[in-house]
Amino acid sequence: MKQIYPLSLAFLFGSVGGMLFLWLGLPAPWLSGSMVGVTIAVLLGIPCDFPKQLHAGLFVVLGLSMGSGVKPETLSRIHQWPISIALIFFTVLLIILATYIYQRNVSGWDRSTSYFASIPGALSFVIAVAGDYPRADMSRVAISQSLRVFILVAILPMVLGSPLTGDGVLVGQSLTMTEPLMLMMLLAISALCGWISMKLKIPAGWLTGPFFFSSAINASGLVTLVMPEWLMIPAFVALGVLIGCRVALIDPILLFKLLKACFGAFLVGFGISLVAAYVVANWIDLPFGQLLLAYAPGGLEAMIMMAFILDLDPAFVAAHQLVRYIGMILILPFVTQRVLGSPEDSVL
Secondary structure, X not given: OOOHHHHHXXXXXXXXXXXXXXXOOOOOHHHHHHHHHHHHHHHOOOOOOOOHHHHHHHHHHHHHHHHOOOOHHHHHHHHHHHHHHHHHHHHHHHHHHHHXXXXXXXXXXXXXXXXXXHOOOOXXXXXXXXXXXXXXXXXXXXXXXXXXXXXXXXHHXXXXXXXXXXXXXXXXXXXXXXXXXXXXXXXHHHHHHHHHHHXXXXXXXXXXXXXXXXXXXXXXXXXXXXXXXXXXXXXXHHHHHXXXXXXXXXXXXXXXXXXXXXXXXXXXXXXXXHHHHHHHHHHHOOXXXXXXXXXXXXXXXHHHHHHHXXXXXXXXXXXXXXXXXXXXXXXXXHXXXXXXXXXXXXXX
């Protein structure tokens, strides 16, 4: 019962923010608006929460819906992916190096904190590795990582523009919604795929498992999934609430104190992503927005969701973000020891 009150408040402010953004005609209103609405509420001291027990169900719905953005023609463009995937490693390396230099020389942060704060995405893994290095300021690392995702979700719809109204909800089009019985069956299979993915320790398993299942059936042409508004709008609001509630974990005074440093570092990393996306888009003739989302230094789940909302091939973005995420998990412990030394040395 104690969780119902802050959850209800979170959805209230999230819904108000979504409706306001929709009324203003802003792109991706239900996601961006709810995120901003809840963030303002949290900063004003209003108790908002999105219990962890609800995360799995939300990601199953979002994963299934995102897969519906993958069309049969997606398969004809897969041959272009290896080039852009290879280049993502150089982009990430440049983002880390440039952001590290900014945090170290402009913001004046120590070496360990600057290093961990410069790594794009994979917040939980970065925090886990940083925990072995006592000199790293965990609050600064967490704030810089969280603000990076927040700013990306807030500005990307405006940077790229949205061809849809209402966060990918196909308003006014003559597509037939998937039958309720079929939808329930697909949700059940998606939940199973999410559970298996989590057991296999696949990154963001509750979302990526259903996403790849949905992508496969939609790309094959076996099913044309069209999610109903009554399910998708609450799901987008819930995702905005989830991101906004993360601000509740940050001390407001510290947040405002570090805002300038974090925003400056974000501009450095995002600027590199913009340039890389523009160069690759012109080189191999892929949509600029699609590449920007693939290269953006944000969270795995948020970037795939934005691709679906903006109708920019979520399969392409998911493949690139997963490669980046898995690559960092595999090499980060070794690179960290080369850059910062062993955890035992950092205590000295």
